[in-house]
């Protein structure tokens with residue numbers, strides 16, 4: 001199994017481009033199930049989660065073909081619209097095939113994704129709205145078994161602005177009979193990207209990016225031709241990598257507005273940030289202030305940057321209170337940071353990080369989930385000793401060549417087969 005070896009302590013500098021967004025690409029690829037024919041997606045990142053999605057689409061009778069960052073998906077009716085456990089267990093986002101399959105083929109059998117390291121992550125906010133649209137749904141032998149002759153539009157109020165739940169129901173409602181009004185929906189940029197793609201396929205959607213989305217169902221959709229938005233979490237991780245090394249880095253091919261919450265927090269810490277139409281530059285800063293963060297749905301501070309921001313706070317002056325409000329168990333990096341010498345006290349969903357510049361030392365550490373792996377790499381970049389991060393298959397699920405991008409900015413970092 002591969003490990004990442006870092007000899008840190010060097011300020012990063014230069015320009016780096018963000019890849020396409022993982023969390024936008026996944027629902028877009030599942031949206032292809034809504035229309036038979038050949039779809040084309042550009043700016044699709046090369047990631048393990050995309051491979052898992054392709055595997056599931058192939059299982060559902062679709063052909064996929066990659067050329068660099070372009071992915072063509074040829075959709076044909078599946079003999080049996082089943083998403084098996086062996087594929088779904090690898091990637092929770094597989095649940096996003098439920099809405100499209102049900103809306104397009106009138107039935108779907110999708111394995112329950114099960115728990116996850118960062119929290120229990122139930123799917124009630126996917127199932128109940130589909131029932132409101134008229135689906136008959138049962139859970140049997142670990143599978144969600146759903147049927148509906150034709151889904152019918154309804155007013156649905158989400159209890160929580162779930163990202164995946166909003167996406168699943170947007171896709172299903174696109175082929176409903178009548179009008180669906182979704183209230184208290186997620187407002188993430190990935191939702192806006194999905195709406196754009198669905199609209200290009202012929203869907204009638206408005207309101208994306210606000211908390212109410214209205215969808216006028218149509219009888220048929222056509223294949224998509226869509227370019228995936230830049231990955232705001234990868235761009236944010238690269239900015240935080242620059243910050244923690246006192247570096248001067250310009251991240252290009254990104255959307256500064258999607259990084260608003262992070263940019264505000266970095267400015268509050270004392271970093272100087274400049275933005276252009278599609279770039280963000282962070283300037284070298286040698287001492288930064290501790291800042292508190294609470295994670296929240298967009299436009300709040302993203303939970304997917306909490307771990308990386310915590311790494312930065314280990315090097316700040318003063319104490320930072322970090323509250324994780326989205327997932328109940330997303331602090332597994334705390335113990336690993338502590339093994340590197342960080343002073344962090346944690347109680348359930350609140351961590352207090354006592355910053356100490358230069359207080360980390362290199363150590364062997366273990367990645368526990370995707371964003372925790374990025375956090376440990378950032379911590380490794382901040383210390384002069386050697387840090388070896390193991391279990392980096394988590395990293396490969398969601399970052400495209402992160403170590404190569406960091407090496408291009410001057411980091412001493414490499415992947416080794418252990």
Ligand code: EPU
Pocket residue numbers: 023024026093119120121122123124125126127160161162163164165303304326327328370371398
């Ligand atoms: N929730 C429920 N019931 C549901 C759905 C969600 O209780 O039916 C709860 C979850 O347990 C969680 C909260 O609602 O506590 C938020 O979950 P949400 O549905 O918004 O998240 P998701 O769709 O499962 C996506 C991203 C995550 C990101 C979250 C929050 C994808 C593929 N995943 O997950 O990304 O953290 O939104 O922004 O888009 C990552 O990339 O590292 C990652 C975990």
